[in-house]
Amino acid sequence: MDKFEKEIKREFQLERMILFSDAVFAIAITLLVIEIKVPHIESDINDRLVLSELLHLLPKFFGFVFSFFIIGIYWTVHHRLFSYLKNYDNKLLWLNILFLFSIALMPFTTALYSEFYQPNLHVPYMVYTVNICLTGLSSYLLVKHLADSKKNLTVGFTDRNLIGAAIAKAWMMPVIFLIGLIVSYIFPAWVGRMAPMLIPVYLWLVDKKYDMKNVKASKEKIN
Amino acid sequence: MDKFEKEIKREFQLERMILFSDAVFAIAITLLVIEIKVPHIESDINDRLVLSELLHLLPKFFGFVFSFFIIGIYWTVHHRLFSYLKNYDNKLLWLNILFLFSIALMPFTTALYSEFYQPNLHVPYMVYTVNICLTGLSSYLLVKHLADSKKNLTVGFTDRNLIGAAIAKAWMMPVIFLIGLIVSYIFPAWVGRMAPMLIPVYLWLVDKKYDMKNVKASKEKIN
Amino acid sequence: MDKFEKEIKREFQLERMILFSDAVFAIAITLLVIEIKVPHIESDINDRLVLSELLHLLPKFFGFVFSFFIIGIYWTVHHRLFSYLKNYDNKLLWLNILFLFSIALMPFTTALYSEFYQPNLHVPYMVYTVNICLTGLSSYLLVKHLADSKKNLTVGFTDRNLIGAAIAKAWMMPVIFLIGLIVSYIFPAWVGRMAPMLIPVYLWLVDKKYDMKNVKASKEKIN
């Protein structure tokens, strides 16, 4: 194999890891809906009955919508992060598998959370938070590994602000869910459940601290 | 990274979004069949009994066939629309995720619609229609975003008739299902359920209005 | 877009259709196993009990193995057939979707066939045969469409023997299952169920009639 062929081969190996990840993302995101079961109505079916059964499914449905967009967020994070990749090593393969593990877990923790969505229950929300923390931790480990310039894995992923912002975003969901958990012990639980509304605030703070506008401009030149 | 490498990278990022979409399409289309459960027959199994149980599954089966081809239609729409793409931005990623959300919802709404397929029920058909409207709306937003020449996302997606026809086709299924809904309140419900038979009429009108034959000819030169 | 870019774009559109097909194949083939449910044992679990429950699952398991390799065969057929492709049209997209429809149906018909695998039942076997016939028919339509030289869809798919053998192979499984069905009405049912053992005979006859050794040799030059 000459040098050019090696390059092609390595790129295909990279693409294979990425498309495998996309398949896991796609399956996890689509399996979410499987947990919403069509209600069984035995006798005297009418529109009112079907409607009332559907209203009972609403928490499950919101859980589905919510997790769909959480997985969507992490997919876009993965999509952006891996755009800097030019090489891989064994550790990267396994950190990626750890990350995918936390994504594959989501249909279960979402189903648990939305099945028992009640103001007086903390455990399902905690299990969901643990899942989110695992996803956050593995994103963080991925960012750190990619940012390690000795490994020579990326192109253009050297800017301090860019890496800082990526790390801050990896921790975004865990931080917000942990705030929600603490708040739900002090105030009524539903106040804590509002925590995801902090997402835009968090993103605004990250953008401000790491001067992301300039980073984005310079990234555009690269990407 | 030199200019050529950047180009390759951007194209791979585009392909990744597209293949991720294909995976969601493929899973949603195949999951449809999971809702058709093999009947449980406890005692005295014979051919007649199996056959009568299978006949009870027929509405579910037709629901499966119907949604399979609806998802098929939207896949071909996605396939054609994204063939003009040469670039992407964050908004496109999220409009695409919204579109995939409506596709991933289909196994559930199909199961609901076909489980309660009865002349006197309107709610399941309405839920299915809402799903179709969401798919139509997100297709429309995708077309509008791609057609926005300031964003510089496409190649060859500038012809007015081409864009007009794409928009008209995005709204096709919602329009037809809403007509069906209205008709089913005025006439017997089964008349409204025949609405999908308007598809060829609608397509013929679109082709006529936007002079698609010429557009197709010019597209062939491009594509 | 210059000519080279158009070529790249069309190839990507082709690849997209093919990878979408592969995703449907992969999901259908993996979903087969979902139908094998872990037995529920309430009390006094011991090895003997688990073993006897597993023995009850054997027909389901054989059904899974059997359909896994049937889908495997059709995947290799699709893999070979589409290797000649250099272009696509709308009809090809839809014939391919019809083909994938018959593949997506297999987890259901397999579950039905293996759930009611009893010597005195013909209906489940007939339903499975209808599924196989649909797959065969759509393969045949695909081969015919690809072989239509006016459409200019392929490279190197012009040899008469090559096309003849592809058509003969498309009909292989339907022919064998229909023979099995007829035989099972005349002789005891289990004789008819042995029909798949005719596969090597059929393949030998096809190879002989279409002089496939020479075709393969010439294909090697192309492929």
Next chain:
Amino acid sequence: MDKFEKEIKREFQLERMILFSDAVFAIAITLLVIEIKVPHIESDINDRLVLSELLHLLPKFFGFVFSFFIIGIYWTVHHRLFSYLKNYDNKLLWLNILFLFSIALMPFTTALYSEFYQPNLHVPYMVYTVNICLTGLSSYLLVKHLADSKKNLTVGFTDRNLIGAAIAKAWMMPVIFLIGLIVSYIFPAWVGRMAPMLIPVYLWLVDKKYDMKNVKASKEKIN
């Protein structure tokens, strides 16, 4: 088709086989989690009850984690092995399908193993071991087929130590599970269940015997 086009086509056919495999891997690995069902609690739900129900799910959860990483291991093995590929034949397609069959089986055998995870039961562990042995056997057959220099399927997969180590690693999981099975008959069952802790020992022995450090160094030059 000129020589360059043939090369491109063959590479795409190779990629298609590999991405099909990745899809099966991704589905099998994500389906594992489907077997963990959200507990149904009828009345008087409280945190303590939910927690105790979740504790009952722990064996299933560990089974999921365990099989997730087993499939992860085999994916990385497949990823590395197929990086040497430059060509394919019919036998390779079918050995790969056999390999994928054993992967697709894992959600079922994992569910069985973790549903009946009890010290006095040997059968579920044996069924799981049979699955692992099938995966090991098909990996071995793949390695042997790729290493067959007459077939001319690979680039750079000729080093004796490299091939020896690949074969030794193909048999790793079966050997370890069989040791676990034997030990669990002599000593208490839980001692045998610790067998996977031998993985690092086995890997260390393989690395030492086949002088893998040097092999890796030379591989780096190729890959």
